[in-house]
Amino acid sequence: MEYRGVTKSFGDLEVIKGIDLRLHAGEKLAFIGPSGSGKTTLGRMLMTLEQPTTGTLTIDNEPIWQMKDKRGNWKAANEAHLRSIREKVGMVFQHFNLFPHLTVERNVTLALTSVLNLSKEEAIGRAESMLEKVGLLDKLRNYPSQLSGGQKQRVAIARALVMRPKVVVFDEVTSALDPELVGEVLAVIKEIAKEGETAMMLITHEMDFAREVADRVIFGAEGLIVEEGTPEDIFERPQSERLRTFLSRL
Amino acid sequence: MWSWDYAMDVSVILLRALPAALLAAACGFVIASTVGLLIAALIRSRFASVRRVASSVAHFIRSTPLLVQLFFLYYSLPMLVPVSMTAFWTGAIGLGLHYSTYMSEVYRSGIDALPKGQWEAATALNLSKRRTWFSIVLPQAIPPVLPIMGNYLIVIFKETPTLSAITYVELLLRAKNEASVTYRVFEPFTIVGIIFIVCSLMMSLLVARLEKRWGRRPSA
Ligand SMILES: Nc1ncnc2c1ncn2[C@@H]1O[C@H](COP(=O)(O)OP(=O)(O)OP(=O)(O)O)[C@@H](O)[C@H]1O
Ligand SMILES: [Mg+2]
Numbered sequence: 325m326e327y328r329g330v331t332k333s334f335g336d337l338e339v340i341k342g343i344d345l346r347l348h349a350g351e352k353l354a355f356i357g358p359s360g361s362g363k364t365t366l367g368r369m370l371m372t373l374e375q376p377t378t379g380t381l382t383i384d385n386e387p388i389w390q391m392k393d394k395r396g397n398w399k400a401a402n403e404a405h406l407r408s409i410r411e412k413v414g415m416v417f418q419h420f421n422l423f424p425h426l427t428v429e430r431n432v433t434l435a436l437t438s439v440l441n442l443s444k445e446e447a448i449g450r451a452e453s454m455l456e457k458v459g460l461l462d463k464l465r466n467y468p469s470q471l472s473g474g475q476k477q478r479v480a481i482a483r484a485l486v487m488r489p490k491v492v493v494f495d496e497v498t499s500a501l502d503p504e505l506v507g508e509v510l511a512v513i514k515e516i517a518k519e520g521e522t523a524m525m526l527i528t529h530e531m532d533f534a535r536e537v538a539d540r541v542i543f544g545a546e547g548l549i550v551e552e553g554t555p556e557d558i559f560e561r562p563q564s565e566r567l568r569t570f571l572s573r574l
Numbered sequence: 575m576w577s578w579d580y581a582m583d584v585s586v587i588l589l590r591a592l593p594a595a596l597l598a599a600a601c602g603f604v605i606a607s608t609v610g611l612l613i614a615a616l617i618r619s620r621f622a623s624v625r626r627v628a629s630s631v632a633h634f635i636r637s638t639p640l641l642v643q644l645f646f647l648y649y650s651l652p653m654l655v656p657v658s659m660t661a662f663w664t665g666a667i668g669l670g671l672h673y674s675t676y677m678s679e680v681y682r683s684g685i686d687a688l689p690k691g692q693w694e695a696a697t698a699l700n701l702s703k704r705r706t707w708f709s710i711v712l713p714q715a716i717p718p719v720l721p722i723m724g725n726y727l728i729v730i731f732k733e734t735p736t737l738s739a740i741t742y743v744e745l746l747l748r749a750k751n752e753a754s755v756t757y758r759v760f761e762p763f764t765i766v767g768i769i770f771i772v773c774s775l776m777m778s779l780l781v782a783r784l785e786k787r788w789g790r791r792p793s794a
Contacts, residue, residue, distance in 0.1 A: 421695035435699040
């Protein structure tokens, strides 16, 4: 997955001012930075929820927002192309966005049966083993309103990962949670990160978590990447003044 | 002036016309609900041209009187295209189309109330547009607006006398026919009014029960 010269403006406001970034298969990338620096926007672009204003975003060397027509000329991506891209990407949201009218089980199986066309039995099997991983097998029949925030977010994680995407965007998945519930969600993500295959884009304010899980940390501010490196580089030997100030304020 | 005997007789005659009125209202309501949903979906289309056409058609239908639309459907349309519909179907379709534009607003309020995150989660899960509408959006958007839809059923029912203008024999036209035979105008029209009051009252009780059952639902 690659961002090449990506910018994004909302009206007159340029939120992303030119990002070049590569994410390798299975890599765990943590994205840190002050509020409003464009972290969420960057993740949403990968999930096809926002379209870059300029630049290209590719997955497996395939542009997200462009496709070739029959004669081999580039044109704007259509819905079918975007759907083929979305097969490879998943996202966990800050506010969970579970479907409140569906049970936990249905939340997790819905896309398995209707997008991946799995049989009901297969889907339930896969959902159950995923829910077991996040420790919520006993909540299958519950509705989201009956769960705590931490449990909801774990369901949301299961819902995204059960589709086996190549990369998952975690957008500040603990910042809407009560402090005592943060741990259980981070533990689940760490566990899944250990298994390897899925690449992760971890947008977070939890520095200890970033340090522990990430292969690489990116510090961004005001729509630009200021510094990137291994967790040790970023947290032990920050180069820029911006990053030093940012870390000291935590 | 008021004869109880005649009132009784004419009540029986008028009540026989009630099913016709109810049926027209019910069909009109079903059409309004279906077409209204279609309009609501088209107004949210990805394509600007579709959105524009849908909302101008809706606007156009809403800003012309029902009576004019009924006359057009019943008398003018058959001159343009070789279809002729019975007064009943013209009435049901006319009512349905007219109120579909109001119904689309009702759906829209339900759909707009849905948090943006629900659409985004559906996109993130790669659900198709159709699946998103039928499994995520409508099941959450419709229950809260069912009572308002119920109120439109009452409104449509109260509008059925308009169909008398295209010769559909519902309550009012039946009463008028009676009056023209017996030259008694007091009892028939009074009783039509009473029948409407009673029916509307019963329907609103039903709607109130709907509201109790569906009005409040658990949220995320
Ligand atoms: N849809 C939108 N329309 C207009 N402005 C937007 C929109 N989405 C985001 N922005 C603006 O873009 C800027 C960057 O937002 P973004 O959410 O990407 O930042 P962030 O780094 O995730 O911040 P935080 O840490 O607070 O979540 C903000 O100033 C925000 O107000
Ligand atoms: Mg954010």
